[in-house]
Amino acid sequence: METILANAVEAIAGATGYIYPNEFELHWGILIVVYPYLTGLVAGAFILASLERVFKVSALIPVYRLSLLTALSFLLIAPLPLLAHLGRPERALEMFLTPHTKSAMAMFGFVYVWYLMVVLLLELWFDYRQDIINWARKSTGLKKYFYYALSLGSTSTSDEALAFDAKAGRFITLIGIPSAFLLHGYVGFIFGSVKANPWWSSVLMPIVFLFSAIVSGIALMVLIYMVTTMFRWKRINMDCLNKLGLFLIVAMIVDFSLELLDFIQRLYESEESINILSSMISNRLFISLIISQIIIGSIAPMAALVMARFRKVPDEMKRMLYFIAAILIQVGIFSTRWNVVLGGQLFSKSLRGLTTYKLEMFGLEGLFVSIVLLIMPFVILFVLVKILPPWEGGHHEPMRLAPAESKK
Amino acid sequence: MEQDKPKIQRRDFLRSCFKKLPVLVSAAYIISPDELLASASDDYNPDEHNYAMGISIHKCIGCGRCADACKTENKVPRDEHFFRTWIERYIIPPDGEAEVDSPNGGIDGFPKADEKKEILRTYFVPKLCNHCENPPCVQVCPVGATYTSRDGVVLVDSSYCVGCRYCIQACPYGARYLHPETHTADKCTFCYHRIVKGMRPACVEVCPTQARVFGEIGKRNSPLHRFIRFNDTIVLKQWLNTKPKVYYSGADGEVR
Ligand code: SF4
Ligand code: SF4
Numbered sequence: 001m002e003t004i005l006a007n008a009v010e011a012i013a014g015a016t017g018y019i020y021p022n023e024f025e026l027h028w029g030i031l032i033v034v035y036p037y038l039t040g041l042v043a044g045a046f047i048l049a050s051l052e053r054v055f056k057v058s059a060l061i062p063v064y065r066l067s068l069l070t071a072l073s074f075l076l077i078a079p080l081p082l083l084a085h086l087g088r089p090e091r092a093l094e095m096f097l098t099p100h101t102k103s104a105m106a107m108f109g110f111v112y113v114w115y116l117m118v119v120l121l122l123e124l125w126f127d128y129r130q131d132i133i134n135w136a137r138k139s140t141g142l143k144k145y146f147y148y149a150l151s152l153g154s155t156s157t158s159d160e161a162l163a164f165d166a167k168a169g170r171f172i173t174l175i176g177i178p179s180a181f182l183l184h185g186y187v188g189f190i191f192g193s194v195k196a197n198p199w200w201s202s203v204l205m206p207i208v209f210l211f212s213a214i215v216s217g218i219a220l221m222v223l224i225y226m227v228t229t230m231f232r233w234k235r236i237n238m239d240c241l242n243k244l245g246l247f248l249i250v251a252m253i254v255d256f257s258l259e260l261l262d263f264i265q266r267l268y269e270s271e272e273s274i275n276i277l278s279s280m281i282s283n284r285l286f287i288s289l290i291i292s293q294i295i296i297g298s299i300a301p302m303a304a305l306v307m308a309r310f311r312k313v314p315d316e317m318k319r320m321l322y323f324i325a326a327i328l329i330q331v332g333i334f335s336t337r338w339n340v341v342l343g344g345q346l347f348s349k350s351l352r353g354l355t356t357y358k359l360e361m362f363g364l365e366g367l368f369v370s371i372v373l374l375i376m377p378f379v380i381l382f383v384l385v386k387i388l389p390p391w392e393g394g395h396h397e398p399m400r401l402a403p404a405e406s407k408k
Numbered sequence: 409m410e411q412d413k414p415k416i417q418r419r420d421f422l423r424s425c426f427k428k429l430p431v432l433v434s435a436a437y438i439i440s441p442d443e444l445l446a447s448a449s450d451d452y453n454p455d456e457h458n459y460a461m462g463i464s465i466h467k468c469i470g471c472g473r474c475a476d477a478c479k480t481e482n483k484v485p486r487d488e489h490f491f492r493t494w495i496e497r498y499i500i501p502p503d504g505e506a507e508v509d510s511p512n513g514g515i516d517g518f519p520k521a522d523e524k525k526e527i528l529r530t531y532f533v534p535k536l537c538n539h540c541e542n543p544p545c546v547q548v549c550p551v552g553a554t555y556t557s558r559d560g561v562v563l564v565d566s567s568y569c570v571g572c573r574y575c576i577q578a579c580p581y582g583a584r585y586l587h588p589e590t591h592t593a594d595k596c597t598f599c600y601h602r603i604v605k606g607m608r609p610a611c612v613e614v615c616p617t618q619a620r621v622f623g624e625i626g627k628r629n630s631p632l633h634r635f636i637r638f639n640d641t642i643v644l645k646q647w648l649n650t651k652p653k654v655y656y657s658g659a660d661g662e663v664r
Binding site for chain 1: 488
């Protein structure tokens with residue numbers, strides 16, 4: 001405990017050793033932590049949905065559409081932290097208009113647009129088309145026109161049309177999986193390709209990002225599924241929850257081993273940077289890396305999941321364990337992003353000194369804005385769920401015709 | 409002077425000699441590249457040049473005039489966290505870690521070293537953008553605002569930069585900063601507005617010991633060519649393959 005306190009005190013103390021004069025200020029702050037966190041949730045939620053679609057994991061049907069909507073809500077907000085962080089946000093579109101093709105960041109913009117426009121929106125549209133038409137037929141007034149507009153004028157519900165929807169949906173999912181991998185692998189690449197920075201520069205970076213994305217996305221769906229079901233006064237489908245738990249454990253084990261591997265490899269290689277990196281870990285990052293990311297965010301939830309999944313415990317208890325694990329995982333993954341992004345800037349590229357990150361409260365790049373950005377996707381999800389109720393139906397019942405809607 | 413074909417006007421030359429201060433030519437940091445080139449003399453052909461710098465560690469006395477002149481010449485904020493060029497002091501003990509400092513970039517000189525400690529060697533190392541031939545900052549810029557000019561100088565077009573700071577992360581030498589007023593990336597330009605007129609960068613101009621040599625790669629009569637030929641030179645962090653174009657003579661492995 002004493003060392004923790006001592007570390008915490010030192011962490012507040014400011015710069016130690018020698019840092020280049022231009023390095024005094026950290027250039028990427030909390031907004032850039034939020035950004036890969038959000039894109040990770042998108043990729044994770046989408047990959048989860050695809051599991052059901054492509055590999056026909058039917059236990060996951062209750063979360064299929066919900067995952068797609070979640071991915072969309074988070075994707076819509078994901079570029080905002082990046083935008084808010086730009087020195088000249090009014091020029092942001094230049095990244096699309098005059099991109100520099102050798103720049104990872106510029107190319108990420110296109111991966112993003114591709115994913116949003118071609119994959120996610122199209123997949124949702126094909127998946128919901130039949131329901132949209134049904135809702136349009138059943139509603140009156142403005143709502144009717146709204147749904148007709150959403151259907152984009154394609155109102156046929158013939159068997160062929162529905163079969164086409166199903167086929168198109170499956171095809172898009174097939175493109176969608178590599179695209180989701182690309183989306184988050186690319187965020188990892190943006191960091192991993194900075195050779196000037198020994199904390200980032202690792203070929204494993206894209207892969208570690210990807211698996212942590214999957215973990216965070218699945219955990220998020222556990223939370224959203226449990227909370228929404230509760231508020232709708234429905235029973236939680238334990239099969240679905242158990243399946244989610246299983247995927248979560250597998251993904252976490254892969255993620256954790258990859259990170260461990262990366263760590264051991266660095267230690268073993270013991271390059272010039274190892275001294276400054278280890279002193280960074282034992283000082284500045286001690287709480288966020290060892291305690292928050294590894295102990296609270298990885299080991300504890302893994303234990304909880306294993307207990308819920310493989311021990312004979314009552315459902316009530318299981319649900320609680322899943323819920324707690326999912327929350328801890330979010331803490332852990334957020335810490336992961338924090339440690340990567342900020343950790344990479346806490347030591348000088350002179351490899352001679354450490355600096356500190358001073359978190360603002362109310363500035364554009366402060367804590368307050370970040371919290372707002374983290375809440376916004378849930379607001380969007382709330383609206384989306386009202387417009388496109390995900391609770392029933394979906395591609396797996398392609399022949400269904402205008403069902404008697406019990407819920408709006 | 410070692411300048412080969414000086415296009416410096418006599419008045420300019422005398423003035424800078426007298427004052428040992430750079431001439432305030434223009435507000436360089438908001439001038440776009442086209443304007444910069446337009447300010448060159450008519451017969452200037454950028455393709456004929458490939459600029460570079462040599463720095464002699466033995467000659468540098470750490471007076472900080474170069475860093476000061478640079479701030480004046482290029483309107484770099486006076487704050488102690490924004491530098492296009494700065495001077496580091498290395499104090500090497502008989503054993504153990506080298507101690508490095510650079511209070512206010514060395515502009516106000518350096519405090520006395522701790523007299524009780526044993527010192528093996530000590531020297532000053534001026535730092536600046538290395539105008540890498542293989543510049544990671546150019547590679548990563550999403551809008552192409554950072555680019556290499558035809559005469560081999562790495563420049564930032566601040567009318568284009570979106571201020572994402574990716575280039576700052578990618579530069580291994582800490583040579584870049586975000587300008588607090590323009591909110592765009594900024595760094596040494598080799599005083600581009602001066603060199604295209606045949607003048608030397610402000611820091612080279614003011615150095616009292618001629619520790620800095622400005623010249624061109626691949627031109628035999630360039631002072632830089634002579635500098636590289638007669639000295640053992642190194643470049644910084646060579647293993648990163650950025651191919652820096654600032655050559656240090658007399659620096660050892662401690663410098664990074
Ligand atoms: S020293 Fe840094 S800023 Fe200068 S060219 Fe090289 S990478 Fe770019
Ligand atoms: S800060 Fe400006 S110059 Fe640097 S990478 Fe971003 S857009 Fe390019």
